Amino acid sequence: MDERRPARASRVALALRSTVYVLLVVGLSNLLLVEAIDRDVLGHVRSGIASLAAAVLSLVRDDVRAAGQSVFVGGSAVEIVNGCTGVDVAIFLASAVLVYPAAWRAKLRGVALAFAVVLATNFVRVLTLCWLNASSPHAFELVHVYVWPAFISLVCLATLLAWIRSATPRDA
C-alpha cells in the first residue's frame, strides 16, 4: 500500500499543475483583451513589429513601408493583429514553465527563454508572410494556415522539452 502513495501523490500533483496551467492561460489570455492593455501595451507591440518588419524587408525590396500596424509590400498589405504578435503563444509557453516544478531561478530563465524564442520565431513568421502575401497569395494561404502553426507548435514543444531537461536536477 505504501508504494502506491508516491504514485498517487504524483498523479494528484499532475492534475493540480494541469488545472493551474489552464486557469493561468485563460486568465492571462483574457488580460490581453482588456482595452487599456490592448491600447497601451499591445498597440505598441503591433506597430513595433510592423516597423521592424518593414525595415528588414526594405533591405531586400524597395517597395516596402510601414503605416501604423500594417506592412505594405508592393501592392499588398498585411495588418499586424493580436494573433500576429506572438505574445499569446509566449504566454502559453511561459505559463507551462511557471507551473512546472523547478527552482524559481530556473523558472525565470524559462520565462525569458519562452518570450525570446517565441517572439523571434514569430518575427520570422511575419517576415515570410509579408513577403508571400506580395509574391504568391496561394502560397501565403498554405503557409499561414498549415505550415506556420505546425512549426510554432514544434518550436514551443522543443523549447519546453529543452528547458525541462535543463531545469530538472539529474540524479548522480
Add this chain to the structure above:
Amino acid sequence: MPRRTLLLLLRFAAAFGLLAWLAAEIPVYQWLERPVVAAAGALLHQRAMESRSLALVQRGEGHWIYVYDLRLGEQRSVVDRPMHAHGFVALVFASLVLATPWPGARRAALLVGIGAPLVFALCTLMLMSDVAGWEAETVAALGVAPLHPGAYRVPLGFVAGLHRTAAAGLLPVVLWALVALRPASRRG
C-alpha cells in the same frame, strides 16, 4: 538535446506534417468542423419570439461558411462568416498521440478517451464564443436592447481570450508535455 527528446520531436513533426498535408489535400477541417457546429447549434438558446440556428455550408469551390440565423419577433438577420479551422487543435492532439511511444492499449485508450472529448469541448466552446459575438453585433445592428442571456445560457467570456489569441492549439501540446515529463515519484 538528448536523442530520445529529438526522436519525439521528429515523430511529432512527421505526424503533424502528414496530417496537415492531408488537411490541405482533402477537407479534413470541414469534416472536423461539422460535429462542432452541430454541438454549438444544439446548445443555442431558444425561447418564445426568439429562434436561433447555426449551419456550416459550402459556398463555392473549397469555401465554407458559417450561417447564423437569428429571429427576434418580426425581425430576422442572417450572418455569414468564413469557416475557422478549429480542427487544428484536434490535429495537434492526434499528432501528439501518434508521436508518443506506444504506451500500451489501456493507457492509449485512456489518453484518447480523456483527450478527445476535451479537444472537442474546447473547439465547441471557441465556436460558441464566436456565435455569442455575432449575436451581440447583430442585436446592436438591429437596434434592439441586448438580450439576456443571449445566444447561450453558459458564460463564454473565459474562452474569448483563448480564441482571439489563436494559440489554443498549444493547450494539448503543453498538457501532453506536463503528463509525459512529470517528475518521477520517489519510491521508498
